[in-house]
Amino acid sequence: MRVAxxxxxxxxxxxxRLSLVKALLAAGHEVIAIAPEDAYSAKLVAEGCQFLHLPMESKGTNPLKDLLLIQNFLKAYKQVxxxxxxxxxxxxxIYGSIAAKLAGIPTINNVSGLGTVFIVQNLVSKVAMALYKFSFQFPAKVFFQNNDDKALFLERKLVRESITEVLPGSGIDTQRFQPAPFQRHDPFTFLMVSRALYEKGLVEYVEASKILKAKFPNVRIQLLGGIDEEGNIGIKRTLVEQWAQEGWLEYLGTSDDVAGVMRQADCVxxxxxxxxxxxxxxxxxxxxKPIVTxxxxxxxxxxxxxxxxxxxxxxxxxxxxxxxxxxLSLPDTALQTMGQHSRQLAEEKFDEKYVIxxxxxAIKDATK
Known part of the structure:
Protein backbone atom coordinates (compact mmCIF):
# COMPACT_ATOMS: atom_id res chain seq x y z
CA MET A 1 0.00 0.00 0.00
CA ARG A 2 1.18 3.54 -0.77
CA VAL A 3 0.78 5.88 2.21
CA ALA A 4 1.37 9.62 1.89
CA ARG A 17 6.16 11.06 13.08
CA LEU A 18 9.29 9.05 12.34
CA SER A 19 8.20 6.11 14.50
CA LEU A 20 4.95 5.86 12.53
CA VAL A 21 6.92 6.09 9.27
CA LYS A 22 9.23 3.28 10.40
CA ALA A 23 6.27 1.13 11.49
CA LEU A 24 4.59 1.57 8.09
CA LEU A 25 7.81 0.74 6.25
CA ALA A 26 8.38 -2.31 8.46
CA ALA A 27 4.87 -3.52 7.58
CA GLY A 28 5.81 -3.43 3.90
CA HIS A 29 4.07 -0.20 2.90
CA GLU A 30 5.54 2.50 0.68
CA VAL A 31 5.70 5.86 2.46
CA ILE A 32 5.81 9.15 0.59
CA ALA A 33 6.52 12.27 2.63
CA ILE A 34 4.94 15.38 1.09
CA ALA A 35 6.11 18.67 2.60
CA PRO A 36 8.23 21.74 1.91
CA GLU A 37 11.83 20.69 1.43
CA ASP A 38 14.23 21.47 4.26
CA ALA A 39 17.31 19.97 5.90
CA TYR A 40 15.26 17.01 7.18
CA SER A 41 13.88 15.94 3.79
CA ALA A 42 17.06 14.03 2.95
CA LYS A 43 16.97 12.38 6.38
CA LEU A 44 13.48 11.07 5.61
CA VAL A 45 14.76 9.62 2.34
CA ALA A 46 17.65 8.01 4.23
CA GLU A 47 15.08 6.33 6.49
CA GLY A 48 13.40 4.76 3.45
CA CYS A 49 10.76 7.33 2.55
CA GLN A 50 10.13 8.76 -0.85
CA PHE A 51 9.90 12.56 -0.79
CA LEU A 52 7.93 15.10 -2.79
CA HIS A 53 8.48 18.82 -2.31
CA LEU A 54 5.28 20.84 -1.91
CA PRO A 55 5.79 24.57 -1.16
CA MET A 56 3.62 25.79 1.70
CA GLU A 57 3.81 28.73 4.11
CA SER A 58 3.38 27.28 7.58
CA LYS A 59 2.16 30.54 9.16
CA GLY A 60 0.45 32.46 6.36
CA THR A 61 -3.15 33.36 7.20
CA ASN A 62 -4.43 34.70 3.89
CA PRO A 63 -7.24 32.27 2.95
CA LEU A 64 -7.55 33.58 -0.61
CA LYS A 65 -3.85 33.01 -1.20
CA ASP A 66 -4.03 29.64 0.54
CA LEU A 67 -6.87 28.48 -1.69
CA LEU A 68 -4.28 28.21 -4.44
CA LEU A 69 -2.77 25.43 -2.35
CA ILE A 70 -5.66 23.17 -3.33
CA GLN A 71 -4.24 23.05 -6.86
CA ASN A 72 -0.76 22.22 -5.53
CA PHE A 73 -2.11 19.46 -3.28
CA LEU A 74 -4.22 18.02 -6.12
CA LYS A 75 -1.23 17.96 -8.46
CA ALA A 76 0.89 16.20 -5.81
CA TYR A 77 -1.79 13.64 -4.95
CA LYS A 78 -2.39 12.80 -8.62
CA GLN A 79 1.36 12.43 -9.15
CA VAL A 80 1.93 10.17 -6.11
CA ILE A 94 -8.14 21.90 5.14
CA TYR A 95 -6.80 22.30 1.61
CA GLY A 96 -5.38 18.79 1.35
CA SER A 97 -8.75 17.30 2.30
CA ILE A 98 -10.47 19.19 -0.52
CA ALA A 99 -7.78 18.12 -3.01
CA ALA A 100 -7.94 14.50 -1.85
CA LYS A 101 -11.71 14.48 -2.30
CA LEU A 102 -11.26 15.74 -5.88
CA ALA A 103 -8.62 13.04 -6.45
CA GLY A 104 -10.82 10.32 -4.91
CA ILE A 105 -8.29 9.35 -2.22
CA PRO A 106 -9.28 8.67 1.43
CA THR A 107 -7.66 10.82 4.11
CA ILE A 108 -6.98 10.54 7.82
CA ASN A 109 -6.52 13.93 9.47
CA ASN A 110 -4.87 14.84 12.74
CA VAL A 111 -5.73 18.11 14.50
CA SER A 112 -2.45 18.53 16.33
CA GLY A 113 -3.40 21.87 17.88
CA LEU A 114 -5.85 24.60 17.07
CA GLY A 115 -3.27 27.30 16.48
CA THR A 116 -3.67 31.04 16.29
CA VAL A 117 -7.03 31.00 14.47
CA PHE A 118 -8.72 29.57 17.56
CA ILE A 119 -6.83 31.71 20.09
CA VAL A 120 -7.47 35.04 18.32
CA GLN A 121 -11.06 35.69 17.22
CA ASN A 122 -11.15 37.79 14.03
CA LEU A 123 -12.21 37.64 10.38
CA VAL A 124 -9.42 35.19 9.53
CA SER A 125 -10.54 32.83 12.29
CA LYS A 126 -14.15 32.97 11.03
CA VAL A 127 -13.02 32.09 7.52
CA ALA A 128 -10.89 29.26 8.94
CA MET A 129 -13.93 27.86 10.78
CA ALA A 130 -15.93 27.87 7.58
CA LEU A 131 -13.10 26.14 5.73
CA TYR A 132 -12.81 23.49 8.45
CA LYS A 133 -16.55 22.87 8.30
CA PHE A 134 -16.47 22.40 4.53
CA SER A 135 -13.28 20.35 4.26
CA PHE A 136 -13.95 18.09 7.26
CA GLN A 137 -16.91 16.57 5.47
CA PHE A 138 -14.44 14.46 3.51
CA PRO A 139 -11.91 12.62 5.77
CA ALA A 140 -12.47 9.00 6.73
CA LYS A 141 -11.11 9.74 10.22
CA VAL A 142 -10.15 12.84 12.24
CA PHE A 143 -7.83 12.33 15.19
CA PHE A 144 -7.67 14.97 17.93
CA GLN A 145 -4.93 15.24 20.54
CA ASN A 146 -7.16 16.15 23.47
CA ASN A 147 -10.83 16.00 24.39
CA ASP A 148 -11.23 19.80 24.57
CA ASP A 149 -10.27 20.27 20.91
CA LYS A 150 -12.64 17.50 19.86
CA ALA A 151 -15.46 18.99 21.94
CA LEU A 152 -14.88 22.43 20.40
CA PHE A 153 -15.09 21.06 16.86
CA LEU A 154 -18.28 19.15 17.72
CA GLU A 155 -19.83 22.14 19.48
CA ARG A 156 -19.23 24.31 16.40
CA LYS A 157 -20.46 21.50 14.13
CA LEU A 158 -17.18 21.41 12.20
CA VAL A 159 -16.99 17.60 12.07
CA ARG A 160 -19.18 14.50 12.50
CA GLU A 161 -18.61 12.79 15.83
CA SER A 162 -18.71 9.34 14.19
CA ILE A 163 -15.34 9.89 12.45
CA THR A 164 -13.52 11.41 15.46
CA GLU A 165 -11.14 9.87 17.97
CA VAL A 166 -8.73 11.23 20.59
CA LEU A 167 -5.07 10.19 20.65
CA PRO A 168 -2.35 11.19 23.16
CA GLY A 169 -0.51 13.44 20.72
CA SER A 170 2.13 11.71 18.63
CA GLY A 171 2.90 9.45 21.55
CA ILE A 172 6.42 8.92 22.86
CA ASP A 173 8.95 6.13 22.43
CA THR A 174 9.47 5.21 26.09
CA GLN A 175 12.30 2.85 25.16
CA ARG A 176 14.26 5.55 23.36
CA PHE A 177 13.52 8.29 25.91
CA GLN A 178 14.90 6.91 29.17
CA PRO A 179 15.53 8.92 32.35
CA ALA A 180 19.08 9.54 33.50
CA PRO A 181 19.95 8.74 37.14
CA PHE A 182 18.47 11.41 39.42
CA GLN A 183 20.63 14.45 40.00
CA ARG A 184 19.68 17.85 41.36
CA HIS A 185 21.68 20.41 39.42
CA ASP A 186 23.47 23.33 41.00
CA PRO A 187 22.31 25.89 40.11
CA PHE A 188 18.75 24.61 39.71
CA THR A 189 17.79 24.63 36.03
CA PHE A 190 14.43 25.29 34.36
CA LEU A 191 14.11 24.55 30.64
CA MET A 192 11.48 25.65 28.13
CA VAL A 193 11.60 23.84 24.78
CA SER A 194 9.64 25.82 22.20
CA ARG A 195 9.89 28.14 19.27
CA ALA A 196 10.03 31.77 20.39
CA LEU A 197 6.34 32.55 19.92
CA TYR A 198 4.04 34.76 22.00
CA GLU A 199 1.38 32.03 22.13
CA LYS A 200 3.87 29.61 23.72
CA GLY A 201 4.01 31.89 26.78
CA LEU A 202 7.61 33.03 26.39
CA VAL A 203 6.83 36.56 27.64
CA GLU A 204 5.31 35.08 30.80
CA TYR A 205 8.35 32.79 31.17
CA VAL A 206 10.62 35.84 31.18
CA GLU A 207 8.32 37.62 33.67
CA ALA A 208 8.56 34.56 35.92
CA SER A 209 12.34 34.60 35.51
CA LYS A 210 12.54 38.18 36.79
CA ILE A 211 10.47 37.26 39.86
CA LEU A 212 12.47 34.11 40.61
CA LYS A 213 15.88 35.68 40.08
CA ALA A 214 15.02 38.42 42.58
CA LYS A 215 14.83 35.64 45.21
CA PHE A 216 17.22 33.06 43.74
CA PRO A 217 19.82 34.97 41.66
CA ASN A 218 21.66 31.84 40.52
CA VAL A 219 18.68 29.90 39.16
CA ARG A 220 19.05 29.05 35.47
CA ILE A 221 16.13 29.88 33.14
CA GLN A 222 16.77 28.35 29.71
CA LEU A 223 15.06 28.39 26.30
CA LEU A 224 15.76 25.79 23.60
CA GLY A 225 14.10 26.35 20.22
CA GLY A 226 14.11 28.27 16.99
CA ILE A 227 13.33 31.95 16.55
CA ASP A 228 10.40 32.33 14.15
CA GLU A 229 9.82 35.94 13.09
CA GLU A 230 7.22 34.98 10.49
CA GLY A 231 3.91 36.85 10.78
CA ASN A 232 2.93 38.63 14.01
CA ILE A 233 3.13 35.63 16.32
CA GLY A 234 6.92 35.26 16.50
CA ILE A 235 9.07 37.16 18.98
CA LYS A 236 11.84 39.15 17.31
CA ARG A 237 15.39 37.86 17.63
CA THR A 238 16.50 41.24 18.95
CA LEU A 239 14.12 40.92 21.92
CA VAL A 240 15.22 37.36 22.72
CA GLU A 241 18.85 38.50 22.56
CA GLN A 242 18.04 41.48 24.80
CA TRP A 243 16.50 39.17 27.42
CA ALA A 244 19.61 37.01 27.23
CA GLN A 245 21.96 39.99 27.59
CA GLU A 246 20.00 41.25 30.60
CA GLY A 247 20.35 37.84 32.23
CA TRP A 248 16.70 36.81 32.32
CA LEU A 249 17.07 33.99 29.84
CA GLU A 250 19.77 31.63 28.60
CA TYR A 251 19.01 31.14 24.91
CA LEU A 252 20.41 27.78 23.80
CA GLY A 253 19.46 28.01 20.12
CA THR A 254 18.32 24.76 18.51
CA SER A 255 19.49 21.17 18.89
CA ASP A 256 18.96 17.77 17.28
CA ASP A 257 19.47 16.25 20.74
CA VAL A 258 16.60 17.75 22.73
CA ALA A 259 16.62 14.78 25.12
CA GLY A 260 20.27 15.40 25.93
CA VAL A 261 19.53 19.02 26.84
CA MET A 262 16.46 18.03 28.86
CA ARG A 263 18.49 15.57 30.95
CA GLN A 264 20.55 18.53 32.17
CA ALA A 265 17.45 20.33 33.47
CA ASP A 266 15.66 19.89 36.79
CA CYS A 267 12.21 20.93 35.54
CA VAL A 268 10.64 21.44 32.11
CA LYS A 289 11.23 15.38 34.62
CA PRO A 290 8.83 17.40 36.79
CA ILE A 291 6.69 19.65 34.59
CA VAL A 292 5.19 23.11 35.06
CA THR A 293 2.64 24.01 32.41
CA LEU A 328 12.57 24.64 43.16
CA SER A 329 11.74 24.41 46.89
CA LEU A 330 11.11 20.65 46.88
CA PRO A 331 13.62 18.53 48.81
CA ASP A 332 15.59 16.05 46.73
CA THR A 333 13.43 13.04 47.58
CA ALA A 334 10.20 14.85 46.62
CA LEU A 335 11.78 16.21 43.42
CA GLN A 336 12.93 12.72 42.46
CA THR A 337 9.50 11.24 43.21
CA MET A 338 7.78 13.87 41.08
CA GLY A 339 10.03 12.95 38.15
CA GLN A 340 9.32 9.25 38.67
CA HIS A 341 5.60 10.02 38.51
CA SER A 342 6.14 11.75 35.16
CA ARG A 343 7.84 8.63 33.83
CA GLN A 344 4.99 6.46 35.10
CA LEU A 345 2.43 8.65 33.29
CA ALA A 346 4.46 8.43 30.06
CA GLU A 347 4.48 4.65 30.24
CA GLU A 348 0.80 4.28 31.13
CA LYS A 349 -0.80 7.06 29.08
CA PHE A 350 1.47 8.30 26.30
CA ASP A 351 3.32 5.32 24.84
CA GLU A 352 3.49 5.67 21.05
CA LYS A 353 2.64 2.00 20.47
CA TYR A 354 -1.02 2.87 21.11
CA VAL A 355 -0.92 5.77 18.63
CA ILE A 356 0.67 3.62 15.92
CA ALA A 362 -7.74 3.70 10.76
CA ILE A 363 -5.79 2.98 7.55
CA LYS A 364 -7.39 -0.45 7.33
CA ASP A 365 -10.88 1.02 7.74
CA ALA A 366 -10.26 3.87 5.28
CA THR A 367 -9.02 1.56 2.50
CA LYS A 368 -11.65 -1.19 2.70
Missing part, protein backbone atom coordinates in the same frame (compact mmCIF):
# COMPACT_ATOMS: atom_id res chain seq x y z
CA UNK A 5 2.20 11.67 5.00
CA UNK A 6 1.57 15.38 4.54
CA UNK A 7 2.72 18.08 6.99
CA UNK A 8 3.80 21.72 6.73
CA UNK A 9 7.48 20.90 7.40
CA UNK A 10 9.75 17.92 6.73
CA UNK A 11 11.25 18.69 10.16
CA UNK A 12 7.85 17.95 11.67
CA UNK A 13 7.61 14.51 10.04
CA UNK A 14 11.14 13.56 11.06
CA UNK A 15 10.87 14.72 14.66
CA UNK A 16 7.26 13.81 15.48
CA UNK A 81 -1.36 8.20 -6.38
CA UNK A 82 -1.38 7.05 -2.73
CA UNK A 83 -3.96 4.59 -1.40
CA UNK A 84 -4.45 6.74 1.70
CA UNK A 85 -3.21 10.14 2.88
CA UNK A 86 -2.30 11.01 6.47
CA UNK A 87 -2.56 14.78 6.96
CA UNK A 88 -1.36 16.97 9.84
CA UNK A 89 -1.42 20.72 10.58
CA UNK A 90 -4.05 23.19 9.46
CA UNK A 91 -3.25 23.66 5.76
CA UNK A 92 -2.96 20.00 4.78
CA UNK A 93 -6.03 19.28 6.93
CA UNK A 269 8.29 24.41 31.67
CA UNK A 270 5.75 25.24 28.94
CA UNK A 271 3.41 28.20 29.66
CA UNK A 272 1.56 27.85 26.32
CA UNK A 273 -1.87 29.37 25.67
CA UNK A 274 -3.20 26.18 24.04
CA UNK A 275 -1.77 23.01 22.50
CA UNK A 276 -2.73 19.70 20.93
CA UNK A 277 -0.61 17.52 23.17
CA UNK A 278 2.86 19.07 23.25
CA UNK A 279 5.56 16.65 22.18
CA UNK A 280 8.14 18.40 24.36
CA UNK A 281 6.11 17.63 27.49
CA UNK A 282 5.72 13.99 26.46
CA UNK A 283 9.50 13.82 26.11
CA UNK A 284 9.92 15.51 29.48
CA UNK A 285 7.58 12.99 31.10
CA UNK A 286 9.37 10.01 29.51
CA UNK A 287 12.71 11.42 30.71
CA UNK A 288 11.35 11.60 34.25
CA UNK A 294 -0.58 25.94 31.93
CA UNK A 295 -4.03 24.68 32.86
CA UNK A 296 -5.23 24.78 29.24
CA UNK A 297 -6.29 22.15 26.67
CA UNK A 298 -3.40 20.00 25.55
CA UNK A 299 -0.99 21.03 28.29
CA UNK A 300 -3.10 20.00 31.29
CA UNK A 301 -3.30 16.42 29.96
CA UNK A 302 0.40 15.93 30.73
CA UNK A 303 0.29 16.94 34.41
CA UNK A 304 -1.56 15.65 37.45
CA UNK A 305 -1.30 18.75 39.62
CA UNK A 306 0.99 18.16 42.59
CA UNK A 307 1.81 14.61 41.42
CA UNK A 308 4.26 15.02 38.53
CA UNK A 309 4.32 18.81 38.35
CA UNK A 310 2.12 21.87 38.71
CA UNK A 311 -0.49 23.59 36.57
CA UNK A 312 -0.42 27.39 36.44
CA UNK A 313 -2.78 30.08 35.21
CA UNK A 314 -2.48 30.96 31.54
CA UNK A 315 -0.93 34.35 30.67
CA UNK A 316 0.22 34.90 34.27
CA UNK A 317 3.93 35.30 34.85
CA UNK A 318 3.25 35.74 38.57
CA UNK A 319 1.46 32.40 38.96
CA UNK A 320 4.02 30.69 36.72
CA UNK A 321 6.80 31.96 38.99
CA UNK A 322 4.93 30.68 42.04
CA UNK A 323 4.61 27.17 40.58
CA UNK A 324 8.24 27.14 39.42
CA UNK A 325 9.29 28.16 42.94
CA UNK A 326 7.26 25.27 44.37
CA UNK A 327 9.33 22.85 42.29
CA UNK A 357 -1.89 0.82 16.47
CA UNK A 358 -4.77 3.27 16.09
CA UNK A 359 -3.29 4.60 12.84
CA UNK A 360 -2.98 1.09 11.41
CA UNK A 361 -6.62 0.41 12.32
Missing amino acids: IVINKSWNIYNF KPDVILQYTIKPN VLPSYREGTPRTLLEAAALG TNVPGCKETVVDGYNGYLCEVRSGVDLAEKMQQV DRYFA
